[in-house]
Amino acid sequence: RPQPIAAFNRIGEENAFAVLARAAALAAQGRDIINLGIGQPDFATPEHIVEAAIKALRDGHHGYTPSVGIEPLRLAVAADVHRRFAVEIDPGRVVIVPGGKVTMFSAILMLGEPGAEILYPDPGFPIYRSMIEFTGATPVPVPIREANGFAFSAEETLSLITPATRLLILNSPANPTGGVTPKAEIDKLVAGLAEHPQVVILSDEIYDQFLFDGEAHTTLLAYPEIRDRLILLNGWSKTYAMTGWRLGWSLWPEGLYDPMRKLAVNAWSCVNAPAQFAALAALTGPQDCVGAMLAEFERRRRIVVEGLNALPGISCATPRGAFYAFPNVAGTGWKSAKKLASALLDETGVATIGGPDFGVHGEGYIRLSYANSAENILRALERMGRFLNERP
Numbered sequence: 001r002p003q004p005i006a007a008f009n010r011i012g013e014e015n016a017f018a019v020l021a022r023a024a025a026l027a028a029q030g031r032d033i034i035n036l037g038i039g040q041p042d043f044a045t046p047e048h049i050v051e052a053a054i055k056a057l058r059d060g061h062h063g064y065t066p067s068v069g070i071e072p073l074r075l076a077v078a079a080d081v082h083r084r085f086a087v088e089i090d091p092g093r094v095v096i097v098p099g100g101k102v103t104m105f106s107a108i109l110m111l112g113e114p115g116a117e118i119l120y121p122d123p124g125f126p127i128y129r130s131m132i133e134f135t136g137a138t139p140v141p142v143p144i145r146e147a148n149g150f151a152f153s154a155e156e157t158l159s160l161i162t163p164a165t166r167l168l169i170l171n172s173p174a175n176p177t178g179g180v181t182p183k184a185e186i187d188k189l190v191a192g193l194a195e196h197p198q199v200v201i202l203s204d205e206i207y208d209q210f211l212f213d214g215e216a217h218t219t220l221l222a223y224p225e226i227r228d229r230l231i232l233l234n235g236w237s238k239t240y241a242m243t244g245w246r247l248g249w250s251l252w253p254e255g256l257y258d259p260m261r262k263l264a265v266n267a268w269s270c271v272n273a274p275a276q277f278a279a280l281a282a283l284t285g286p287q288d289c290v291g292a293m294l295a296e297f298e299r300r301r302r303i304v305v306e307g308l309n310a311l312p313g314i315s316c317a318t319p320r321g322a323f324y325a326f327p328n329v330a331g332t333g334w335k336s337a338k339k340l341a342s343a344l345l346d347e348t349g350v351a352t353i354g355g356p357d358f359g360v361h362g363e364g365y366i367r368l369s370y371a372n373s374a375e376n377i378l379r380a381l382e383r384m385g386r387f388l389n390e391r392p
Protein backbone atom coordinates (compact mmCIF):
# COMPACT_ATOMS: atom_id res chain seq x y z
CA ARG A 1 0.00 0.00 0.00
CA PRO A 2 1.59 3.30 -1.02
CA GLN A 3 2.05 5.91 1.71
CA PRO A 4 2.43 9.66 1.29
CA ILE A 5 5.28 11.56 2.88
CA ALA A 6 4.86 12.38 6.58
CA ALA A 7 3.65 15.92 5.89
CA PHE A 8 0.34 14.47 4.74
CA ASN A 9 -0.25 13.06 8.24
CA ARG A 10 -0.27 16.65 9.43
CA ILE A 11 -2.69 18.03 6.89
CA GLY A 12 -6.15 18.78 8.25
CA GLU A 13 -9.59 19.31 6.78
CA GLU A 14 -12.48 21.69 6.79
CA ASN A 15 -15.19 20.12 8.88
CA ALA A 16 -17.84 22.13 7.04
CA PHE A 17 -17.42 19.68 4.14
CA ALA A 18 -17.82 16.66 6.47
CA VAL A 19 -20.97 18.23 7.95
CA LEU A 20 -22.22 18.87 4.42
CA ALA A 21 -21.71 15.19 3.55
CA ARG A 22 -23.41 14.04 6.78
CA ALA A 23 -26.32 16.40 6.17
CA ALA A 24 -26.66 15.08 2.61
CA ALA A 25 -26.61 11.48 3.87
CA LEU A 26 -29.37 12.24 6.39
CA ALA A 27 -31.39 14.04 3.70
CA ALA A 28 -31.00 10.97 1.45
CA GLN A 29 -32.62 8.92 4.25
CA GLY A 30 -35.62 11.21 3.98
CA ARG A 31 -34.80 13.53 6.91
CA ASP A 32 -35.70 17.20 6.61
CA ILE A 33 -32.30 18.91 6.97
CA ILE A 34 -31.74 22.64 7.33
CA ASN A 35 -28.15 23.39 6.46
CA LEU A 36 -26.66 26.30 8.38
CA GLY A 37 -23.26 24.63 8.22
CA ILE A 38 -21.68 25.52 4.92
CA GLY A 39 -20.36 28.98 4.17
CA GLN A 40 -21.69 29.65 0.73
CA PRO A 41 -24.34 32.07 -0.49
CA ASP A 42 -27.62 30.31 -1.26
CA PHE A 43 -28.18 32.60 -4.26
CA ALA A 44 -27.57 31.61 -7.86
CA THR A 45 -24.73 33.40 -9.65
CA PRO A 46 -26.27 36.53 -11.26
CA GLU A 47 -27.56 35.84 -14.77
CA HIS A 48 -25.30 38.29 -16.66
CA ILE A 49 -22.23 36.54 -15.17
CA VAL A 50 -23.48 33.10 -16.22
CA GLU A 51 -24.22 34.48 -19.70
CA ALA A 52 -20.65 35.81 -20.00
CA ALA A 53 -19.27 32.31 -19.36
CA ILE A 54 -21.62 30.79 -21.94
CA LYS A 55 -20.64 33.47 -24.45
CA ALA A 56 -16.93 32.82 -23.78
CA LEU A 57 -17.47 29.15 -24.58
CA ARG A 58 -19.42 29.99 -27.75
CA ASP A 59 -16.72 32.47 -28.75
CA GLY A 60 -14.16 29.69 -28.62
CA HIS A 61 -12.27 30.46 -25.41
CA HIS A 62 -11.44 26.81 -24.90
CA GLY A 63 -7.68 26.90 -24.53
CA TYR A 64 -5.06 27.77 -21.93
CA THR A 65 -4.82 31.37 -20.86
CA PRO A 66 -1.73 33.03 -19.38
CA SER A 67 -1.00 31.31 -16.04
CA VAL A 68 -1.54 34.52 -14.12
CA GLY A 69 -4.90 35.11 -15.81
CA ILE A 70 -6.20 37.01 -18.83
CA GLU A 71 -4.97 40.59 -19.11
CA PRO A 72 -8.43 42.27 -19.16
CA LEU A 73 -9.35 40.51 -15.93
CA ARG A 74 -6.16 41.56 -14.14
CA LEU A 75 -6.80 45.13 -15.30
CA ALA A 76 -10.42 44.88 -14.13
CA VAL A 77 -9.29 43.71 -10.68
CA ALA A 78 -7.02 46.76 -10.38
CA ALA A 79 -9.80 49.06 -11.60
CA ASP A 80 -12.27 47.56 -9.13
CA VAL A 81 -9.83 48.03 -6.25
CA HIS A 82 -9.38 51.63 -7.33
CA ARG A 83 -13.13 52.21 -7.63
CA ARG A 84 -13.84 50.82 -4.18
CA PHE A 85 -10.85 51.97 -2.14
CA ALA A 86 -9.17 54.72 -4.19
CA VAL A 87 -5.97 52.67 -4.00
CA GLU A 88 -3.63 51.90 -6.91
CA ILE A 89 -2.43 48.34 -7.38
CA ASP A 90 -0.16 47.05 -10.12
CA PRO A 91 -2.16 44.68 -12.37
CA GLY A 92 1.21 43.11 -13.21
CA ARG A 93 1.29 41.68 -9.67
CA VAL A 94 -2.24 40.28 -9.75
CA VAL A 95 -2.64 36.53 -10.14
CA ILE A 96 -5.98 34.91 -10.99
CA VAL A 97 -6.23 31.68 -9.02
CA PRO A 98 -8.67 28.75 -8.81
CA GLY A 99 -10.30 29.91 -5.56
CA GLY A 100 -9.33 32.08 -2.61
CA LYS A 101 -8.06 28.97 -0.87
CA VAL A 102 -5.33 28.60 -3.47
CA THR A 103 -3.86 31.94 -2.44
CA MET A 104 -3.58 30.88 1.20
CA PHE A 105 -2.26 27.47 0.24
CA SER A 106 0.39 29.04 -2.00
CA ALA A 107 1.42 31.77 0.46
CA ILE A 108 1.79 29.33 3.35
CA LEU A 109 3.65 26.84 1.16
CA MET A 110 6.00 29.60 0.03
CA LEU A 111 6.85 30.86 3.51
CA GLY A 112 6.35 27.90 5.84
CA GLU A 113 9.14 25.53 6.83
CA PRO A 114 10.43 23.98 10.06
CA GLY A 115 11.69 26.71 12.35
CA ALA A 116 9.44 29.39 10.90
CA GLU A 117 6.50 30.65 12.96
CA ILE A 118 3.22 31.62 11.34
CA LEU A 119 0.57 33.62 13.18
CA TYR A 120 -3.06 32.91 12.34
CA PRO A 121 -6.45 33.78 13.86
CA ASP A 122 -8.03 31.33 16.33
CA PRO A 123 -10.93 30.82 15.90
CA GLY A 124 -10.29 31.18 12.19
CA PHE A 125 -10.65 29.49 8.83
CA PRO A 126 -9.36 25.94 9.53
CA ILE A 127 -7.22 25.72 6.42
CA TYR A 128 -4.71 28.26 7.78
CA ARG A 129 -3.60 25.96 10.57
CA SER A 130 -3.83 22.85 8.45
CA MET A 131 -1.52 24.29 5.79
CA ILE A 132 0.92 25.69 8.36
CA GLU A 133 1.26 22.23 9.90
CA PHE A 134 1.65 20.68 6.47
CA THR A 135 4.74 22.81 5.81
CA GLY A 136 6.29 21.93 9.18
CA ALA A 137 6.20 25.55 10.34
CA THR A 138 5.06 26.30 13.88
CA PRO A 139 1.45 27.49 14.07
CA VAL A 140 1.04 30.38 16.52
CA PRO A 141 -2.63 31.08 17.22
CA VAL A 142 -3.69 34.69 17.67
CA PRO A 143 -6.67 34.52 20.07
CA ILE A 144 -9.78 36.20 18.70
CA ARG A 145 -11.99 37.07 21.63
CA GLU A 146 -15.67 37.80 21.99
CA ALA A 147 -14.81 40.40 24.67
CA ASN A 148 -12.88 42.26 21.96
CA GLY A 149 -15.79 42.12 19.47
CA PHE A 150 -14.09 39.18 17.71
CA ALA A 151 -11.53 41.65 16.31
CA PHE A 152 -7.77 41.25 16.17
CA SER A 153 -6.09 42.97 19.11
CA ALA A 154 -3.07 44.83 17.72
CA GLU A 155 -1.28 44.65 21.04
CA GLU A 156 -1.79 40.93 21.53
CA THR A 157 -0.94 40.13 17.91
CA LEU A 158 2.29 42.15 18.03
CA SER A 159 3.25 40.52 21.35
CA LEU A 160 3.27 37.11 19.66
CA ILE A 161 5.82 38.11 17.00
CA THR A 162 9.33 36.72 17.46
CA PRO A 163 12.43 36.86 15.23
CA ALA A 164 11.23 33.52 13.79
CA THR A 165 7.86 34.91 12.67
CA ARG A 166 7.67 34.67 8.89
CA LEU A 167 4.00 35.27 8.14
CA LEU A 168 1.01 36.92 9.83
CA ILE A 169 -2.44 35.93 8.57
CA LEU A 170 -5.22 38.49 9.03
CA ASN A 171 -8.89 38.05 8.22
CA SER A 172 -11.48 40.80 8.51
CA PRO A 173 -14.46 40.53 8.11
CA ALA A 174 -13.89 37.13 9.62
CA ASN A 175 -14.99 33.57 9.31
CA PRO A 176 -16.29 32.05 11.64
CA THR A 177 -17.08 34.93 13.99
CA GLY A 178 -18.35 37.70 11.71
CA GLY A 179 -15.88 39.95 13.52
CA VAL A 180 -14.59 43.13 11.89
CA THR A 181 -11.32 44.63 13.07
CA PRO A 182 -11.73 48.41 13.45
CA LYS A 183 -9.54 50.72 11.41
CA ALA A 184 -7.92 52.17 14.55
CA GLU A 185 -6.76 48.69 15.55
CA ILE A 186 -5.37 47.99 12.06
CA ASP A 187 -3.56 51.36 12.16
CA LYS A 188 -1.92 50.27 15.42
CA LEU A 189 -1.04 46.87 14.07
CA VAL A 190 0.54 48.26 10.92
CA ALA A 191 2.49 50.83 12.95
CA GLY A 192 3.82 48.05 15.19
CA LEU A 193 4.81 45.92 12.20
CA ALA A 194 7.40 48.55 11.29
CA GLU A 195 9.56 46.99 14.00
CA HIS A 196 9.26 43.54 12.44
CA PRO A 197 10.29 43.97 8.81
CA GLN A 198 10.80 40.21 8.34
CA VAL A 199 7.08 39.51 8.72
CA VAL A 200 5.03 39.05 5.54
CA ILE A 201 1.31 39.79 5.89
CA LEU A 202 -1.40 37.69 4.25
CA SER A 203 -4.65 39.62 4.42
CA ASP A 204 -7.67 37.45 3.66
CA GLU A 205 -10.31 39.95 2.56
CA ILE A 206 -12.69 37.52 0.86
CA TYR A 207 -15.63 39.03 2.83
CA ASP A 208 -14.68 42.64 2.09
CA GLN A 209 -18.14 43.56 0.79
CA PHE A 210 -19.97 41.83 3.63
CA LEU A 211 -20.19 44.64 6.15
CA PHE A 212 -23.37 45.83 7.81
CA ASP A 213 -24.80 49.00 9.33
CA GLY A 214 -23.13 51.08 6.63
CA GLU A 215 -19.63 50.28 7.91
CA ALA A 216 -16.74 50.68 5.44
CA HIS A 217 -14.10 48.00 4.87
CA THR A 218 -10.53 48.74 5.88
CA THR A 219 -8.23 47.09 3.36
CA LEU A 220 -4.59 46.44 4.13
CA LEU A 221 -3.97 47.73 0.60
CA ALA A 222 -4.48 51.22 2.02
CA TYR A 223 -1.16 51.07 3.94
CA PRO A 224 1.75 51.89 1.59
CA GLU A 225 4.26 51.23 4.38
CA ILE A 226 3.60 47.46 4.24
CA ARG A 227 2.76 47.07 0.56
CA ASP A 228 6.18 45.57 -0.21
CA ARG A 229 5.37 42.61 2.07
CA LEU A 230 1.63 42.25 1.67
CA ILE A 231 -0.17 39.34 0.01
CA LEU A 232 -3.81 40.21 -0.56
CA LEU A 233 -6.37 37.42 -0.87
CA ASN A 234 -9.71 38.13 -2.48
CA GLY A 235 -12.08 36.60 -4.99
CA TRP A 236 -15.55 36.17 -6.40
CA SER A 237 -16.83 33.17 -4.41
CA LYS A 238 -18.79 35.03 -1.76
CA THR A 239 -19.48 38.45 -3.30
CA TYR A 240 -20.98 37.11 -6.53
CA ALA A 241 -22.24 33.75 -5.23
CA MET A 242 -19.64 31.84 -7.26
CA THR A 243 -18.20 29.28 -4.82
CA GLY A 244 -18.44 26.43 -7.32
CA TRP A 245 -16.71 28.31 -10.14
CA ARG A 246 -13.37 28.14 -8.33
CA LEU A 247 -12.07 31.62 -8.88
CA GLY A 248 -10.04 34.07 -6.87
CA TRP A 249 -7.41 36.74 -7.21
CA SER A 250 -4.38 37.72 -5.22
CA LEU A 251 -1.81 40.48 -5.20
CA TRP A 252 1.82 39.54 -4.57
CA PRO A 253 4.78 41.68 -3.56
CA GLU A 254 7.98 41.78 -5.55
CA GLY A 255 9.97 38.69 -4.69
CA LEU A 256 6.89 36.52 -4.23
CA TYR A 257 5.08 37.29 -7.50
CA ASP A 258 7.38 35.30 -9.72
CA PRO A 259 7.42 32.21 -7.46
CA MET A 260 3.61 32.41 -7.47
CA ARG A 261 3.53 32.61 -11.26
CA LYS A 262 5.80 29.57 -11.44
CA LEU A 263 3.69 27.65 -8.94
CA ALA A 264 0.67 28.35 -11.17
CA VAL A 265 2.57 27.06 -14.22
CA ASN A 266 3.50 23.91 -12.34
CA ALA A 267 0.26 23.16 -10.57
CA TRP A 268 -2.81 24.37 -12.47
CA SER A 269 -1.56 26.07 -15.68
CA CYS A 270 -4.39 28.62 -15.52
CA VAL A 271 -7.91 29.09 -14.20
CA ASN A 272 -10.50 27.70 -16.62
CA ALA A 273 -11.01 30.22 -19.38
CA PRO A 274 -14.81 30.73 -19.39
CA ALA A 275 -14.76 31.30 -15.61
CA GLN A 276 -12.28 34.13 -16.13
CA PHE A 277 -14.65 35.80 -18.60
CA ALA A 278 -17.46 35.37 -16.07
CA ALA A 279 -15.26 37.04 -13.43
CA LEU A 280 -14.62 39.90 -15.84
CA ALA A 281 -18.37 40.39 -16.33
CA ALA A 282 -18.84 40.31 -12.55
CA LEU A 283 -16.41 43.20 -12.06
CA THR A 284 -17.36 45.30 -15.07
CA GLY A 285 -21.14 44.66 -15.05
CA PRO A 286 -23.86 46.13 -12.84
CA GLN A 287 -23.21 45.86 -9.10
CA ASP A 288 -26.81 46.06 -7.91
CA CYS A 289 -26.87 42.26 -7.58
CA VAL A 290 -24.28 42.56 -4.81
CA GLY A 291 -26.34 45.18 -3.00
CA ALA A 292 -29.48 43.05 -3.25
CA MET A 293 -27.72 40.00 -1.78
CA LEU A 294 -26.23 42.10 1.01
CA ALA A 295 -29.61 43.59 1.91
CA GLU A 296 -31.01 40.09 2.22
CA PHE A 297 -28.04 38.98 4.39
CA GLU A 298 -28.57 41.98 6.64
CA ARG A 299 -32.25 41.09 7.08
CA ARG A 300 -31.36 37.48 7.97
CA ARG A 301 -28.66 38.60 10.35
CA ARG A 302 -31.29 40.38 12.43
CA ILE A 303 -33.52 37.29 12.43
CA VAL A 304 -30.74 34.92 13.42
CA VAL A 305 -29.30 37.12 16.18
CA GLU A 306 -32.70 37.87 17.71
CA GLY A 307 -33.72 34.23 17.47
CA LEU A 308 -30.51 32.91 19.00
CA ASN A 309 -30.64 35.35 21.90
CA ALA A 310 -34.13 34.11 22.73
CA LEU A 311 -32.89 30.51 23.13
CA PRO A 312 -32.09 29.15 26.59
CA GLY A 313 -28.40 29.29 27.51
CA ILE A 314 -27.36 31.02 24.27
CA SER A 315 -26.07 34.54 23.81
CA CYS A 316 -25.11 35.90 20.43
CA ALA A 317 -23.18 39.09 19.77
CA THR A 318 -24.30 40.86 16.60
CA PRO A 319 -21.81 40.00 13.85
CA ARG A 320 -20.57 43.07 11.99
CA GLY A 321 -19.53 41.28 8.81
CA ALA A 322 -19.46 38.08 6.71
CA PHE A 323 -22.55 35.86 6.93
CA TYR A 324 -21.96 33.90 10.10
CA ALA A 325 -23.32 34.09 13.62
CA PHE A 326 -21.03 32.72 16.33
CA PRO A 327 -23.21 32.34 19.40
CA ASN A 328 -21.80 31.60 22.83
CA VAL A 329 -23.36 28.31 23.92
CA ALA A 330 -21.53 27.94 27.25
CA GLY A 331 -24.77 28.56 29.13
CA THR A 332 -26.53 25.55 27.57
CA GLY A 333 -24.78 23.11 29.87
CA TRP A 334 -23.14 21.32 26.91
CA LYS A 335 -19.45 21.05 27.78
CA SER A 336 -18.47 20.31 24.21
CA ALA A 337 -19.69 22.65 21.48
CA LYS A 338 -18.83 19.99 18.88
CA LYS A 339 -21.10 17.47 20.62
CA LEU A 340 -23.86 20.06 20.76
CA ALA A 341 -23.46 20.73 17.01
CA SER A 342 -23.61 17.04 16.14
CA ALA A 343 -26.59 16.42 18.46
CA LEU A 344 -28.39 19.33 16.78
CA LEU A 345 -27.83 17.73 13.39
CA ASP A 346 -28.73 14.19 14.42
CA GLU A 347 -31.74 15.04 16.55
CA THR A 348 -33.20 18.17 14.97
CA GLY A 349 -31.80 18.09 11.43
CA VAL A 350 -30.15 21.51 11.83
CA ALA A 351 -26.57 21.52 10.55
CA THR A 352 -24.15 23.91 12.29
CA ILE A 353 -20.41 23.70 12.97
CA GLY A 354 -18.85 23.36 16.42
CA GLY A 355 -16.58 26.28 17.32
CA PRO A 356 -13.59 24.00 18.10
CA ASP A 357 -13.44 23.16 14.37
CA PHE A 358 -12.06 26.69 14.00
CA GLY A 359 -9.47 26.43 16.76
CA VAL A 360 -9.05 25.92 20.48
CA HIS A 361 -10.50 29.34 21.26
CA GLY A 362 -13.70 28.30 19.51
CA GLU A 363 -14.76 26.04 22.40
CA GLY A 364 -18.07 27.21 23.85
CA TYR A 365 -19.36 28.49 20.50
CA ILE A 366 -21.07 27.14 17.41
CA ARG A 367 -21.13 28.68 13.95
CA LEU A 368 -24.32 29.22 12.01
CA SER A 369 -24.12 30.36 8.43
CA TYR A 370 -27.15 32.46 7.59
CA ALA A 371 -26.70 31.85 3.89
CA ASN A 372 -30.09 30.16 3.92
CA SER A 373 -33.63 31.48 3.49
CA ALA A 374 -35.22 33.49 6.31
CA GLU A 375 -37.96 30.87 6.41
CA ASN A 376 -35.44 28.04 6.95
CA ILE A 377 -33.56 30.07 9.55
CA LEU A 378 -36.80 30.56 11.51
CA ARG A 379 -37.60 26.84 11.26
CA ALA A 380 -34.09 25.98 12.44
CA LEU A 381 -34.33 28.35 15.41
CA GLU A 382 -37.64 26.83 16.43
CA ARG A 383 -36.19 23.32 16.32
CA MET A 384 -33.13 24.41 18.28
CA GLY A 385 -35.38 26.02 20.91
CA ARG A 386 -37.42 22.84 21.33
CA PHE A 387 -34.25 20.75 21.57
CA LEU A 388 -32.57 23.00 24.14
CA ASN A 389 -35.72 23.16 26.28
CA GLU A 390 -36.03 19.38 26.27
CA ARG A 391 -32.33 18.56 26.54
CA PRO A 392 -30.73 21.30 28.62
Ligand code: PLP
Nearest residue numbers: 039099100101125175206235237
Ligand atom coordinates in the same frame (compact mmCIF):
# COMPACT_ATOMS: atom_id res chain seq x y z
N1 PLP B 1 -11.05 32.71 3.20
C1 PLP B 1 -12.05 32.59 4.08
C2 PLP B 1 -11.96 33.31 5.37
C3 PLP B 1 -13.15 31.78 3.79
O1 PLP B 1 -14.14 31.66 4.67
C4 PLP B 1 -13.17 31.09 2.55
C5 PLP B 1 -14.28 30.18 2.22
O2 PLP B 1 -15.06 29.74 3.01
C6 PLP B 1 -12.10 31.24 1.68
C7 PLP B 1 -11.06 32.07 2.03
C8 PLP B 1 -12.00 30.46 0.40
O3 PLP B 1 -12.80 30.86 -0.60
P1 PLP B 1 -12.79 30.11 -2.02
O4 PLP B 1 -14.07 29.35 -2.07
O5 PLP B 1 -12.72 31.22 -3.02
O6 PLP B 1 -11.61 29.22 -2.08
